[in-house]
Amino acid sequence: MTLTPEQQTEIEEARAETRQTLRPVAPALEEVLYRAIPVLDQGFVRVVDYMGDDAAVVQSARVSYGRGTKSLRNDEGLIRYLLRHRHTTPFEMCEIKFHVKLPIFVARQWIRHRTANVNEYSARYSILDREFYTPAPEHLAAQSTANRQGRGDVLEGEEAAEVLAWLRDDAEQAFGHYEAMLNELPDGQPRDPNRQGLARELARMTLPLSTYTQWYWKIDLHNLLHFLSLRADSHAQYEIRAYADAMLEVVKRWVPVTYQAFQDYAVGGAQLSAAGLAVVKRLLAGEEVVQEGSGLSPREWRELMSLLGRE
Amino acid sequence: MTLTPEQQTEIEEARAETRQTLRPVAPALEEVLYRAIPVLDQGFVRVVDYMGDDAAVVQSARVSYGRGTKSLRNDEGLIRYLLRHRHTTPFEMCEIKFHVKLPIFVARQWIRHRTANVNEYSARYSILDREFYTPAPEHLAAQSTANRQGRGDVLEGEEAAEVLAWLRDDAEQAFGHYEAMLNELPDGQPRDPNRQGLARELARMTLPLSTYTQWYWKIDLHNLLHFLSLRADSHAQYEIRAYADAMLEVVKRWVPVTYQAFQDYAVGGAQLSAAGLAVVKRLLAGEEVVQEGSGLSPREWRELMSLLGRE
Amino acid sequence: MTLTPEQQTEIEEARAETRQTLRPVAPALEEVLYRAIPVLDQGFVRVVDYMGDDAAVVQSARVSYGRGTKSLRNDEGLIRYLLRHRHTTPFEMCEIKFHVKLPIFVARQWIRHRTANVNEYSARYSILDREFYTPAPEHLAAQSTANRQGRGDVLEGEEAAEVLAWLRDDAEQAFGHYEAMLNELPDGQPRDPNRQGLARELARMTLPLSTYTQWYWKIDLHNLLHFLSLRADSHAQYEIRAYADAMLEVVKRWVPVTYQAFQDYAVGGAQLSAAGLAVVKRLLAGEEVVQEGSGLSPREWRELMSLLGRE
Amino acid sequence: MTLTPEQQTEIEEARAETRQTLRPVAPALEEVLYRAIPVLDQGFVRVVDYMGDDAAVVQSARVSYGRGTKSLRNDEGLIRYLLRHRHTTPFEMCEIKFHVKLPIFVARQWIRHRTANVNEYSARYSILDREFYTPAPEHLAAQSTANRQGRGDVLEGEEAAEVLAWLRDDAEQAFGHYEAMLNELPDGQPRDPNRQGLARELARMTLPLSTYTQWYWKIDLHNLLHFLSLRADSHAQYEIRAYADAMLEVVKRWVPVTYQAFQDYAVGGAQLSAAGLAVVKRLLAGEEVVQEGSGLSPREWRELMSLLGRE
Incomplete structure (x- = not known):
């Protein structure tokens, strides 16, 4: 990673000045605020601002469900319930802003996610540095x-x-x-x-396309988790996954309860079709089931057996 | 405005605890954070969180234009330039979250703005209080x-x-x-x-439809200004304008330089068509111009003359 | 359902005139174009325009994957693969426009889906008819x-x-x-x-809130399926589900292959967490598993056992 | 422009088959449907589907304003009124789908418009042809x-x-x-x-970055006009303007009344600030006005004088 001395100085200056606020604060995230996390040979991700924390998710959910949530015990239980049942709007109430330096071919995949705000370095106005990615x-x-x-x-x-x-x-x-x-x-x-x-x-x-560009990228927590579920996945290209992995560590510092629920429900889980679920039930009942007559195509059958570790 | 004693206590508690942060802080906005601003007979608007300030707009613009902005002198000049020339993305880098209590017929107009995050009190889960708007x-x-x-x-x-x-x-x-x-x-x-x-x-x-509901509403600064330009306008229904006016005061505390530029360029300004601009030029050249032959329809002519104060 | 005679005449007139086009056509949808499908006591849904068909989904996917899709045999297999693996953008390439008459409390749930275009009857400009929903x-x-x-x-x-x-x-x-x-x-x-x-x-x-309003509502196929997966669900309020059910029949006429894949994968399926999947694998291996030590909370355990029909 | 023989054959086949529909049809657009309009040295734009026409804009507006629009005489007057007063939602009711072949550096500017649906050729799956832009x-x-x-x-x-x-x-x-x-x-x-x-x-x-890529790009009429107002502008880079100019001709064939209103109001017009408008009024009243005391900064003054042709 190449931060210019000018950038390094700006980061230290920004970290030197502590301010008073009445807003929620995520202490573990403050520890790394502004600091660059190296990614690939010359890239980085750094958090430059954020809004909200796990408690903000809970607060918004309780406004929605009003007195109805009194029976929902503690905050952790509520967050896990929301994530499991895809009640996504409370997670939209937290926001984070990253500064990212990344190769253009990675930027082209990244920008396909439209639910974010972006300010990219303009090569119409300014001259690009001699920086490119080499695997x-x-x-x-x-x-x-x-x-x-x-x-x-x-x-x-x-x-x-x-x-x-x-x-x-x-x-x-x-x-x-x-x-x-x-x-x-x-x-x-x-x-x-x-x-x-x-x-x-x-x-x-x-x-x-290996040339490095940079941008400010701001997104809410729900859409960030969706981005990460696609880009921290083993099917994603390694080069974008490297950024997603770095951002996952940021999420862990920012909203640890949400992070854990995300790990438990979104990562390593799987979607079963109705037909797939029926096969599972027949297997559990001790039936001998084969692809033919299962309601699944050969490709779907292979995917299900692989999921159940029965290949 | 009716805040429940429970809500009032929550606000005081939230304001009692000052925290340390390395993030940008908007001091004048902190002064009113969490506090309810009364609107209509029983409604309110209050800021519950925010991210960024005038400097964040500048920072994002400078990433976009890189070294190209060195010639753009000071921050105020840059913000005014951005707003005047509709470079909107840097204003998307600031975010604010409101808690609003409002009549349902106002909520129905408000929700037409789709570029915001919302968590509304659910009358499927919970029981609505006996609160309704009377003009x-x-x-x-x-x-x-x-x-x-x-x-x-x-x-x-x-x-x-x-x-x-x-x-x-x-x-x-x-x-x-x-x-x-x-x-x-x-x-x-x-x-x-x-x-x-x-x-x-x-x-x-x-x-x-006069029944009061409430929601958390989160939006970025660019989209908030767009909302306010439509809803703080004299053509907006009084009841939603009352909320927009209260939020304008919030914007003034939050991003005072952007607020002033917004007042100067978006409020009280006007859009001229090509044909309307041609009429203005002919008038300035001392020509006698009438609707016929002006390239404007009678309705457009009346609108232009009214704009120029020549009715 | 109350269509005014004026509306009924407009529908017949619109259906009387056949036109020539080079665009794709969905014949089964043309059969019901403009016609009102009754919903609730006085509401309706009717299709007023559409763009694309199953083949348009395939066409867009083949542009994305280029020569890479040659190995993907037929169109039906490709559509099912896309839906199963959540490759959503090809489904965004089809668009449909509905005219809907619905009670305001239903409209308030409906409008929470932000990824659609809406023109609603304005009660600021015009007078509402004496029409309200009675269950x-x-x-x-x-x-x-x-x-x-x-x-x-x-x-x-x-x-x-x-x-x-x-x-x-x-x-x-x-x-x-x-x-x-x-x-x-x-x-x-x-x-x-x-x-x-x-x-x-x-x-x-x-x-x-039982008063009927009406709107034009335009949405792409991907977002429509997402809407229907939430609103044609048994957890949705009956009154909005009645509209979703009517729209499902429209989808069946419009894009029958996509409809069938949606039924097979999105309806009646289930999401398993990593811990839930682990429990299923242990059960399949013949292990005795109980909630304690399963990695699931009591609530999650109940949800899983209910899903597997083992309560 | 290089269309492969395979693509050329597909286009001719698609144009060979006329179908019956009850939907609105834009005859002048049908004349060029599927045909590639050459742009730059090897690029093209072609319309592959569309939905709606000028009448669809009117129809949606009349639903919104209900009986209130009876006083608004003819369709053309209504469309011009809507565009002049920025009532944008009726224009969202028309949709168009393009197939575009374009250099990657142009695609990177283009994709910044987030309110569209995109399927791009994937260079992860497939191999790019040896095609690049030379000015x-x-x-x-x-x-x-x-x-x-x-x-x-x-x-x-x-x-x-x-x-x-x-x-x-x-x-x-x-x-x-x-x-x-x-x-x-x-x-x-x-x-x-x-x-x-x-x-x-x-x-x-x-x-x-000069390498050609291609995509399907689908957008509604309102957002297309916004895109064109920015990209058919003299400040846009020539290479993207060439595409915007080609698309403007498409708009003219598709929705001729809207196209004319767009030319009259959005192209060649100008936004005046409140202070700028005050200067115009003083000039019209015969006053001698100079920058100092005008309420405008030197830069704003220059911009206004240039607009009024008084440099």
């Missing part, structure tokens, strides 16, 4: 042969070396041309007084 | 004859008295039947042991 | 004693009669006062020349 | 010296030639490495049997 050798995976979307074994030997060299060379060459086309020195003076310099909004198009 | 005599207006959607003169004399009596009587009678149909004492025991009591989700249907 | 005797249910949110047995005898009378009387009285306060004859002349007439936006507040 | 010589503009975000004069001579060569060479080299890293022949066989082939989701990262 660590252990993440340089072959195409999966079983799965169109997945990774197989790690590349080895000469092929790995050659791939890494190509990724680096393409990016270095593109950044070299980018800077030459812009024709602008750090102080704004032209590098070559005989050139006009290509518009920034055009020059950027030669940069690779 | 003050000075707000008991006749239907406008000029404008389908507006109010005319204030009703007077016998008609006013009769209208007020009907509004009250209908509500009192409906609440009486509501409670009788529910057949439930405050302690949960039946009022009449020979009755079963109608389901809450059904009994509520007899209550009038 | 049929078999839907006049007592409050559930087991469930805060549910219904119990049907009310009987004198209590039922009295409740029905109150619901009707409150509504009739309110509409009488509403019309008197407005002081406006159908032709726009005053009923009583000595009265000014209260503004429409105020007079409406005396009407009960 | 025509007349669009190869220098960075504006006046405006951080804009373009200045067109590059000439040797600099232009060199820039074009770099853009092409970087892309060609990257695609060459992309294909070598994938190690996959069109029939799925390995190019080099001694290599494993890098995962698609990784190999793509070396491709430049």
Whole structure:
């Protein structure tokens, strides 16, 4: 991770000044506020603000259900009940704002989640730094042969070396041309007084998708959990999963009760279809059940047996 | 405004405990945090949490424009520039959460704004209090004859008295039947042991649209300003405008620079069409211009002349 | 259901004119286009436009996965795969527009779904008809004693009669006062020349929540299925479920393959937590499992045993 | 524009089959349905489905305002009134679906509009074709010296030639490495049997931002007009404006009355602040007004004088 000294100083300054507030505070999250959590070779995630905590979820739920929630014992029980039964609106009452530095191909997956607010660094206005992602050798995976979307074994030997060299060379060459086309020195003076310099909004198009960008990204807790359930999943591309994993640790510090309920219900759980549930009941009753006549297609049958550990 | 003693105690307790935070703080907003601002006869608005301040808007804008904003002098100038040129995303980076008590017919207008998070008191789970809105005599207006959607003169004399009596009587009678149909004492025991009591989700249907409900409502600053530009406007119904006016005062405490820019650009301004702008230019050049040949329809011409104070 | 003769004529006229199009057409949906499906005592749902069909879902999915979907055999298999694995965006590519007449207390639940477009009849501009919902005797249910949110047995005898009378009387009285306060004859002349007439936006507040309103409601297929999974569910209030059931029949005509997949996977299925799944595996292995030590709370244990039919 | 023969055949087949429908039809739009409108060197926009027309806007507005709109004469007048006064919801009742082929750096700007549905070609699943954008010589503009975000004069001579060569060479080299890293022949066989082939989701990262992608993009008319007001504007980057201009022609065919109102009110118009409006009034009254004392900052003054053509 490369934080500029300027950024590092800003973080220390921001952390130096404690203020008084009447708002709820999440102490474990305050411990890491503003600090960058390294992700990939040059990226990071850091929390720059937040609103609410586990108690805010409870408070909103109790407004909804009014006196009706008196019978719902304690706060933890209520949060677990809400998450289990997909009563999602109370979780929308907490909000968090991240500053993220990430490769553009990761940003393109990320932005598909529309229920968030974003301010991204603009390469129309400003010049991008010479920073691009290069996978660590252990993440340089072959195409999966079983799965169109997945990774197989790690590349080895000469092929790995050659791939890494190509990724680096393409990016270095593109950044070299980018800077030459812009024709602008750090102080704004032209590098070559005989050139006009290509518009920034055009020059950027030669940069690779591995180039790092950054943005402020703000989202509510419900939508964050939905994002994490998709992106911290084993089917997600490793590079975005690395960010999701870092954010999961943030959630743990911010709303520990919600985090635990999320682990218990959303992670490692499974959705059964009506037909799948019927098969489970027949199995529990001691019946011999096979795919034929089960109401499941061969593919669904394999998915269910795999889920039940009966392959 | 009727806050229950329980609610009043909660507010005082919440205000009694000061906490430490590294987050940005809006001191003038902290002064009124949790406190209820009375609206209408029994309603209120109160801020229960917030995130960000004027500086957060600036910070997000500077991430977007990167080094490009160095030339944009100070923070105030940048905020005014952003608002004037409708660069809205930096204003989405601040968030605020209100607790609102409001009549149902106001809630029905309010909820049409979809870009907010809501947790409303549920009359399926819980029993509604006997609280309904009765307009003050000075707000008991006749239907406008000029404008389908507006109010005319204030009703007077016998008609006013009769209208007020009907509004009250209908509500009192409906609440009486509501409670009788529910057949439930405050302690949960039946009022009449020979009755079963109608389901809450059904009994509520007899209550009038003037009945008070309450909700938590969370929204970002950009969408809040959009809401206020529509609802603090003279074309809005008085009863929702009363809430919007109270929230405007909150915005002033929270983000004073943004508030001032909003007043200057969004309030009291006007949108000119291309044809309207052409008319203004011709007038400024000293031409005599009339509706015919102006490119404006008679209705548009009247609207423009009224805007320019030339009626 | 009360369609005005004017509305009935409009429907017949709209159905009389067949047009040519190159767009996809859903023949079974065309059969009922514009026609009102009765719901409750005076409400209805009718489809006024639609876009796309099952093939449009497939087409969008194939753009996303490109050549990668060649291995995915037929369209039906692909749709079922998408729905089972929650690949939701292809279902967003179909859109439908309904005209709905519904009681206001139902409209208030319905509008909580924010991912739709709505144009509702405005009681600020226009006068509401004297139409309100009265439950049929078999839907006049007592409050559930087991469930805060549910219904119990049907009310009987004198209590039922009295409740029905109150619901009707409150509504009739309110509409009488509403019309008197407005002081406006159908032709726009005053009923009583000595009265000014209260503004429409105020007079409406005396009407009960059982009053019928109407709106145009437009939504994409993914969000419609989400709405239906919540509102065609046994936990939903009967009155909104009646609308959801009518819309399910529409979905069956519109996108029959998607409808069947929705029935198979979303309806009658269940979500298992990681701990719940572990219990199922232990049971299948022939272990004796009890709540204690199962990793489930007593409430969760009861929910799981009920799901597996082992109570 | 490069449509594959396969795509060209699909289009002709789709256009060959006329179907019967009771839905509204926009005849001028049917004329170009499915056909690709060329944009940039290899991109296109084509309409693949639509719902509604000008009459659908009117119909929805009349439901909202009920009998209240009887006084609003004809449909054209109503549409113009709605657009002028920003009554936006009736325009949300029309929907359109595009298939777009566009460079990734354009797609990144485009996707910032969140109120649309998108299915993009996935480079995790599938292999991207060797297609990238190269600006025509007349669009190869220098960075504006006046405006951080804009373009200045067109590059000439040797600099232009060199820039074009770099853009092409970087892309060609990257695609060459992309294909070598994938190690996959069109029939799925390995190019080099001694290599494993890098995962698609990784190999793509070396491709430049000028690479073409494609997506299905579905949006309602209100949000489309908002998109076009920003992206068909002179401040938008030329490359996205080219797409917006093509879509404007589509809007003209689809909803000609709305299109004309949009041209008259949204294009070429301007927003005046309260202070700006006061200056206009003083000028119209024959006063001599200068920036000092005008209530406008120097920058705002310049913007106003420029708008009024008084520079």
